[in-house]
Amino acid sequence: MGQSVLNDLNLDFGSLFLLFVTVCAFMVPVAIVLPPVPVRKSDALLQTHSRAGVRRSKSALNNQYDAAQHAPRDGRPTTVQSLLIHPVKSCRAIEVTRSRVLPQGLEFDRLFTFAQLKSPFPMSLGSTDAAKSKHRWEFITQRQFPRLATVKVDLWLPDEMKLRRQSMKVTREAFLIVRFPWKEDGWRGLLSVVLAKLGGGAAAEPEMEILLPIDFPSAAEIKEKGYTFEDVKIWNEVVTALNMSPELPRELMLYLGVSNKLGLFRIDPNRLREVFRCAPVKEDAGYQPVTGFQDAFPLHLVTLNSLQKFSEEVPKDDQLKELDVRRFRPNIILSGAPAFDEETWTRARFRPGKSGLYNDAVFHVSCRTVRCKMPNVDPYTGERHPREPDRSLRALRDVDKGAPLNGCLGMQLTPLFEVDSVPGSTNSKLGSGLLGDDDPDDGRSAWIAVGMTVDVEERGEHLYIKQ
Template sequence: MSAMDLSALKNLNLDTGSIFLLAITICAFLIPVVVILPPVGLQKSDALLQTHTKAGVEGAKSNLKNQFSAEHAPVNGKPSKVHSLVIYPVKSCKGIELTRSKVLPSGLQYDRLFMFAQLKSPFPVAVDSTDEEKSKHKWEFVTQRQFARLANVTVDLWLPDEMKLRKQSMRSTEAFLILRFPWKEDGWRGLWATISAKLGRGRAAEPEIEVLLPVDFPSAEEIKEKGHTFEDVKIWKETINALNMQNELPEELSRYLGVSNKLALFRVDPEQLREVYRCAPTEEEAGYQPKTGFQDAYPLHLMNLSSVQEFSSEVPKDDDLKELDVLRFRPNIILSGAQAYDEETWKQIRLKPGTSKLYNDASFHVSCRTVRCKMPNVDPETGVRHAKEPDRSLRAKRAVDEGAPLSGCLGMQLTPLFDPSLGEDREAWVAVGMTVEVEGRGEHLYIKQ
């Protein structure tokens, strides 16, 4: 090294103190920039913020935050009322709590439009089955009964916001769903995803993958362009034809859920809804043929908080089951102020405006009790399945319907009724604060599928 080089190094004076001062200066500059403009990737919901508004109520605004309170007990002289409304746009995923909802013949608007299914081989098969029979695969619906982690798949409904669209000089009536599920890669990618999530959405945030889905049923051109197909899918004992949108799903979702078979997402075809019979009103009684989409059996499901609290008091609690959340039972309409189990004597009800801002009634045929399976064992907050409860207590204490003698019952299935003057434009509205008028009472007998 020359004498000139040594002199230049000495003139730099890069001692430890100088390096530290330089680092502090760089950090002082970068920290405000990171706070104001965090280096995080954009999410699909970030784009929708410009033109749409997310539907639903969350957190402190939820009407269900006080669901365990004694205030839901009946009060003499006061009718029971609608305390909360919930829809489940994707069957078996997290629901969306609403303050009001449109009622269609098939149920609440946006409820159970989508459903997951897995491709299954026939098993067992007879020894003399043909090769064709042995190799025949079919799609079967899946829920939290098989894959409890579906409870951790969050669904956001984004509706077009007229004010935002005006600011953007745009027009749109298109609504969207965003599915979100937890996912973190190994190594530095996972670490960076965690840092990005916390910088963008707060300290408690974790990495997620988002899936964007249009709510409206696609046109024939869109179906062809996207490569979707119409296929048969089995839901309970029924097989219906629906739109297979499996190419919209990331492969990470199957791995997260633990689905080893091929996984698909089906969209119900509004032209091929399932006709509802059994305990539902007949076409002559209802004025139309009751139909539904991907609901288990009937268009709507009603729960009474007093009944849930009464039953919960008989369910053994432990470290894994502190309270019996009403959302374990996947209700659409949640009532407050009714006598425990009184809903099991109702045959027809009318919801009246009450303290809601609606001006019209909504009528429902109370079709039958809800026969429970083991799905309520899954905690809707964590996606963790309890080993025994409340299934064991339901079977022991709520086997109250002669039509399902070995099963527990909790909640009631509803079929919408409409004013005949509406003609084919059958729709109504329900809202939090509406009061319940019981128009008919009687016995219920569950009819199996």
């Protein structure tokens, strides 16, 4: 009797094992084809939108350290090597092959900024309770929170073909997906790691996503979402912008290491910051120069040859092997210009060249870019070098009498718009493109693209004027 029961148990165990192997053999290929990963916000956008930008493997900056490639050569003009936009200030850049130029800078650049709510400090002994309780929003960057460099931003633009395939109305509604690494503690964290690698490969990490609309919300949407208009300080300026903090998960504050309340501000297109100092005056530009959440001017230009010449003098170590141009947060990156020649430019015209465009883009070269310690942060790892390149910038690039004891690298630009760039003119014609092709009604827009060539129309001296 006992032997019979034992045989039955062995038979049952063998049957269960065979069933387990059969299920695994069936499920493994299914899991490979359809991995059991959670649905992300970006998965839904795949049905109607396309992600803008150049993949890192195809980047025009992959050869940025090749000195011979970017040095000036007889007969070869200075050209646009790459274009970068930063939709969320201090977060990961998006490389594009062309962009519309608006009065406030490249389209989609610096639309958002993170900020922290700070108490007034220090306070005098005689301060009132009202003064002590007054808080204010101040923008944050990689200077204080270097992990912002690892926050990725994807720009999703409507795809007409996908929309028609879905029998949906063609729209111009675009979105940002903000992604940052995040892993829960315990078994949930382990599961998120497994699912991330199933969906994205061995190098993938679990991430949390935030979906943000590009279009400025309507009054009804602002009320429905609980957004508020509040003042936020950026350097020495205070601008009223839209506080979209309800969109932020608490995990982002923990990831960045922000101890104060974290906010997300969207620039109000009707309350852009006016630019004075070294910018052209309204009578010369034809409009009052403005900017969004950029540090000071609408656009920033860096030439690769200048960066390489400077980089040769910067001490390298295990933490700093090369100076990636992305450390300097430029919009326009040029190849083929003599080292530091851009510091003599005061007006530059970008011509179509091999870009495929039909228009010129003209810029007032307003002043040098005075550098802070932010280039010390690695643009991919978010790790901050304790000394470089800040120390070398101060020692070797103290070249502007208006900013003594500060290092300078790169130039600040203000767009100029000509009469023949208005919609319908010969110079404004473009084919349909990923970043849109509708000019504003006032005609103040142009296009810039990789492959354009640079003509320096005016030269002069630069003297930085502090804010």
